Amino acid sequence: MNNEVLTSPNVDEQCVRSLTEDLLNRFSDANEQEFWGAQFDLGLARVESPRGCGGLDAEPALQRVIDLMLEAAGRLGTWKRNSMGIGMCGPTIVTWGTEAQKSRLLRPIFTAEEIWCQLFSEPGAGSDLASLATRAVRDGDEWTLNGQKVWTSRAHEATWGLLLARTDPDVPSRQGVTAFILQLAAPGVEIRPLRQMTGDSTFNEVWLTEVRVPDEMRVGPVGEGWKVGTTTLMNERVSIGGNSLVPQGRGPIAEPLELWARSPRKDPTKRTELAQLWIEAEVLRLLAYQAQARRQRGVPGPEGSLLKLGNALLRQRIGIFVVGLLGAAGTLCDYDLPSEELQLDPVIGFLGSRSRSLGGGTSEIMRNMLAERILGLPREPQIDPSTPWSQIPRS
Numbered sequence: 001m002n003n004e005v006l007t008s009p010n011v012d013e014q015c016v017r018s019l020t021e022d023l024l025n026r027f028s029d030a031n032e033q034e035f036w037g038a039q040f041d042l043g044l045a046r047v048e049s050p051r052g053c054g055g056l057d058a059e060p061a062l063q064r065v066i067d068l069m070l071e072a073a074g075r076l077g078t079w080k081r082n083s084m085g086i087g088m089c090g091p092t093i094v095t096w097g098t099e100a101q102k103s104r105l106l107r108p109i110f111t112a113e114e115i116w117c118q119l120f121s122e123p124g125a126g127s128d129l130a131s132l133a134t135r136a137v138r139d140g141d142e143w144t145l146n147g148q149k150v151w152t153s154r155a156h157e158a159t160w161g162l163l164l165a166r167t168d169p170d171v172p173s174r175q176g177v178t179a180f181i182l183q184l185a186a187p188g189v190e191i192r193p194l195r196q197m198t199g200d201s202t203f204n205e206v207w208l209t210e211v212r213v214p215d216e217m218r219v220g221p222v223g224e225g226w227k228v229g230t231t232t233l234m235n236e237r238v239s240i241g242g243n244s245l246v247p248q249g250r251g252p253i254a255e256p257l258e259l260w261a262r263s264p265r266k267d268p269t270k271r272t273e274l275a276q277l278w279i280e281a282e283v284l285r286l287l288a289y290q291a292q293a294r295r296q297r298g299v300p301g302p303e304g305s306l307l308k309l310g311n312a313l314l315r316q317r318i319g320i321f322v323v324g325l326l327g328a329a330g331t332l333c334d335y336d337l338p339s340e341e342l343q344l345d346p347v348i349g350f351l352g353s354r355s356r357s358l359g360g361g362t363s364e365i366m367r368n369m370l371a372e373r374i375l376g377l378p379r380e381p382q383i384d385p386s387t388p389w390s391q392i393p394r395s
């Protein structure tokens, strides 16, 4: 193992390649948990994070080099098991957390020993998140939380959740919010599953009644929770967009290509439709690389919102195309997968794709952002932002 590499201020591609090879050699017989722990300790979990936080202070693009090498060696990583922890809550703790929070919480996020969820949305606060009403009241070294969250993905399997609560109702909406880390097993937390049209139950209502949270589990200063939440949501968009950083023909377009190749009927109108989907997938793929390059130069562009919007539309159209291609079988939910390369039942994929224009910010909100920030169209009417939250009418 080359220790000089670890202390080098300039971590380049050659350096991460040699570290990854070293990881694969030294831990070839390790079980998954040990392997992922070693990956974190070597700074190969999220290279852009600081040393000690699973990273090497390196260019974010180098993560792809590591991930591809690990994938080729059959080490598939923990992303799918703990996507919100790795893609959103972990990076937020890196930015805003105390040293104690970082050393306690980051490693088990990456090894997926502790699953995370995001407790932002409420029945009256989705697109308009700033109107959230869950209350946190300080009581010595603790806070008491009361309220309700909704659409909380994976709350039923999570150990921890990143939560936004209102700590001061008498200041403007965004100023009176504070972020906390909630232990889902804490007394007073009730998790009620919500059934989706796919038949799955991946998200929940979470009710909070007199829940005690120690002040050491506050993230960032009191009243700065809006900024903490913005960090989380920006990371969410990056991780949604990051899924488009794939080789040509991979990602969402792989499924219709695979099904088309196996389909006995080659309807020419379907062929044209597939070609159009391929072009759109390719445009989004290239846009994702452009977004990444701009981020690295420190110029975040509008691509994040474009990618979110474009991917939602593309996935939904792919879903429709695929069930159309399956014909009558497309009406069955227990359809036999024609190939092991398909990871999801196409019909479930079609039903699930409907949610893509909601989760992570709706398509209408993405269009609003693009209209205002890129096209320079007038802002939509809104309440005077200096109005205290407690004086804003709500249902």
Ligand SMILES: Cc1cc2nc3c(=O)[nH]c(=O)nc-3n(C[C@H](O)[C@H](O)[C@H](O)COP(=O)(O)OP(=O)(O)OC[C@H]3O[C@@H](n4cnc5c(N)ncnc54)[C@H](O)[C@@H]3O)c2cc1C
Residues within 6 Å of the ligand: 117, 118, 119, 120, 121, 122, 123, 125, 126, 127, 128, 150, 151, 152, 153, 154, 203, 355, 356, 358, 359, 360, 361, 362, 363, 364, 365, 368, 380
């Ligand atoms: C699969 C999935 C997983 C989710 N997981 C989580 C999670 O883990 N944690 C979490 O906190 N939340 C989660 N959410 C919630 C998600 O963030 C919200 O659904 C989303 O922000 C929209 O909020 P809402 O559902 O309250 O809809 P609303 O905000 O009530 O919107 C209803 C409709 O009105 C439109 N609309 C609202 N405001 C405007 C406007 N200003 N201009 C134009 N149209 C507008 C919307 O686009 C939408 O079509 C998840 C949602 C989904 C679908």
